[in-house]
Amino acid sequence: xxxxxxxxxxxxxxxxxxxxxxxPCMPCADLKNLKLPDVTILVAExxxxxxxxxxxEPWRGTxxxxxPFCRVLGRISREINFEILLPDESNTRFLMxxxxxxxxxxxxxxxxxxxxxxxxxxxxxGHEGGDDAKWAYNNMERQLxxxxxxxxxxxxxxxxxxxNYYCAAPSKSYFxxxxxxxxxxxxxxxxxxxxxxxxxxxAPAFAWPAIAAKFLRHSQLNYPNSxxxxxxxxxxxLKLLQKEVLKQCDQLDGAGDGIINNPGKCKFDFSKLxxxxxxxxxxxxxxxxxxxxxxxxxxxxxxxxxQIYPGFPFGGEAEGGSWDPWITAPVSAQQKExxxxxxxSTNIFKxxxxxxxxxxxxxxxxxxxxxxxxxxxxxxxATRTDYSEFKKRNGKIIFFHGWNDAALSANATIxxxxxxxxTDQDAQSFARLFLLPGVLHCGGGPGCDKVDWVSLIIxxxxxxxxxxxxxxxxxxxxxxATKAIFAYPKE
Numbered sequence: 001x002x003x004x005x006x007x008x009x010x011x012x013x014x015x016x017x018x019x020x021x022x023x024p025c026m027p028c029a030d031l032k033n034l035k036l037p038d039v040t041i042l043v044a045e046x047x048x049x050x051x052x053x054x055x056x057e058p059w060r061g062t063x064x065x066x067x068p069f070c071r072v073l074g075r076i077s078r079e080i081n082f083e084i085l086l087p088d089e090s091n092t093r094f095l096m097x098x099x100x101x102x103x104x105x106x107x108x109x110x111x112x113x114x115x116x117x118x119x120x121x122x123x124x125x126g127h128e129g130g131d132d133a134k135w136a137y138n139n140m141e142r143q144l145x146x147x148x149x150x151x152x153x154x155x156x157x158x159x160x161x162x163x164n165y166y167c168a169a170p171s172k173s174y175f176x177x178x179x180x181x182x183x184x185x186x187x188x189x190x191x192x193x194x195x196x197x198x199x200x201x202x203a204p205a206f207a208w209p210a211i212a213a214k215f216l217r218h219s220q221l222n223y224p225n226s227x228x229x230x231x232x233x234x235x236x237x238l239k240l241l242q243k244e245v246l247k248q249c250d251q252l253d254g255a256g257d258g259i260i261n262n263p264g265k266c267k268f269d270f271s272k273l274x275x276x277x278x279x280x281x282x283x284x285x286x287x288x289x290x291x292x293x294x295x296x297x298x299x300x301x302x303x304x305x306x307q308i309y310p311g312f313p314f315g316g317e318a319e320g321g322s323w324d325p326w327i328t329a330p331v332s333a334q335q336k337e338x339x340x341x342x343x344x345s346t347n348i349f350k351x352x353x354x355x356x357x358x359x360x361x362x363x364x365x366x367x368x369x370x371x372x373x374x375x376x377x378x379x380x381x382a383t384r385t386d387y388s389e390f391k392k393r394n395g396k397i398i399f400f401h402g403w404n405d406a407a408l409s410a411n412a413t414i415x416x417x418x419x420x421x422x423t424d425q426d427a428q429s430f431a432r433l434f435l436l437p438g439v440l441h442c443g444g445g446p447g448c449d450k451v452d453w454v455s456l457i458i459x460x461x462x463x464x465x466x467x468x469x470x471x472x473x474x475x476x477x478x479x480x481a482t483k484a485i486f487a488y489p490k491e
Contacts, residue, residue, distance in 0.1 A: 025167035028070035043073035091117030094170035098181020104130025133347035178202030178442040186382035193390035198457035209373035214309035215345035259438035263313035310411035316404030385419035402439030448472035
């Protein structure tokens with residue numbers, strides 16, 4: 001199967017052109033008859049402009065495309081479904097987006113970029129349904145597609161379609177993803193460095209069993225009773241906690257603005273938190289169980305003397321979309337799982353690590369974690385710090401992470417980036433990391449979270465404009481705030 005990828009890839013280097021406007025050299029409908037190995041073209045239709053709303057993903061909103069384009073839906077092998085939108089006036093660039101969570105639907109997040117001439121693509125990574133991971137149960141093909149193959153194969157096939165449609169391969173190829181998409185970005189840079197010239201990896205999920213283990217520990221302490229699943233940490237606890245965190249650390253950057261500029265400098269004193277008398281829960285105090293559950297979130301998970309996953313930074317605990325729903329959310333009639341950490345951890349252990357749907361999270365002790373997760377890590381993880389092959393191709397990669405991300409710890413991304421710097425002293429010539437103060441998972445929170453990552457990576461790849469600093473913005477109350485953010489390790 002690997003030989004197929006190599007044999008097809010040669011066409012991607014034929015007819016490279018500079019970033020200019022090109023037009024199709026064949027009718028859109030003719031792509032329906034395109035013959036590529038192990039690929040079925042399901043739909044090839046012309047659009048004079050379209051209003052797109054995905055009923056399966058209403059949170060993505062409505063996207064209006066004004067300029068004409070060709071829409072292709074296809075399937076690779078048995079189950080990798082993909083979409084590529086091909087503008088009638090192409091700027092010769094290929095732009096692919098990553099997916100979120102367990103994916104499970106075609107996620108082409110840059111459709112609006114078609115109006116700018118980009119050919120954009122996305123994939124469901126080889127399965128339908130992303131609310132849980134039952135689709136992965138005893139199905140190694142789906143697990144491999146999700147972990148390692150679907151993005152690569154979709155990229156190769158999409159560029160082959162562009163080659164046929166425009167009679168020229170893309171001049172440059174880019175990948176931008178956040179969360180699972182950030183992890184997919186790292187898979188591409190580490191394992192398929194020939195696929196993309198520029199990559200953006202935001203808040204990346206790149207060490208799946210380790211992430212699951214950390215989440216599982218939170219769930220063991222916050223939901224100790226697997227039958228009731230009532231949370232130990234309450235909403236009042238979060239308000240009390242955030243208030244004390246800001247009291248101790250908000251002024252470290254000289255501004256009392258509710259945002260800790262560098263949570264890594266916050267040396268929080270837990271003894272300042274009020275403890276409930278007689279262990280009776282209250283609105284203005286913490287029980288020992290609540291304090292233990294809270295401390296576990298900030299602390300690294302360690303087993304057999306080795307860190308599995310780092311702790312979470314201080315800040316943003318009571319912000320909407322932060323610890324609740326990720327870590328501490330209570331059970332509700334509308335919510336299938338008590339928290340997203342609970343959902344992801346139990347599903348990863350059940351359907352990727354053990355292939356055991358009866359796995360009891362309350363009994364796991366982490367003693368044999370490395371051995372038990374080695375196989376799943378081999379195709380799910382992107383933990384290599386050697387990006388030398390990507391660097392040889394003159395590839396560029398930007399990492400970013402919100403400091404107050406409650407989904408995935410910014411400390412994990414920092415540790416990975418430090419590993420890159422240790423592996424290659426010249427790493428900043430091709431890799432940069434930006435940490436966004438007050439920003440939650442992939443966006444949100446009180447911090448400036450809007451950044452034009454696509455333009456930044458294009459300018460670095462095509463114009464050698466090194467992103468030493470970026471400008472992030474935030475719109476609220478009809479006003480726009482901006483913040484200059486330097487590349488790590490500068491502040």
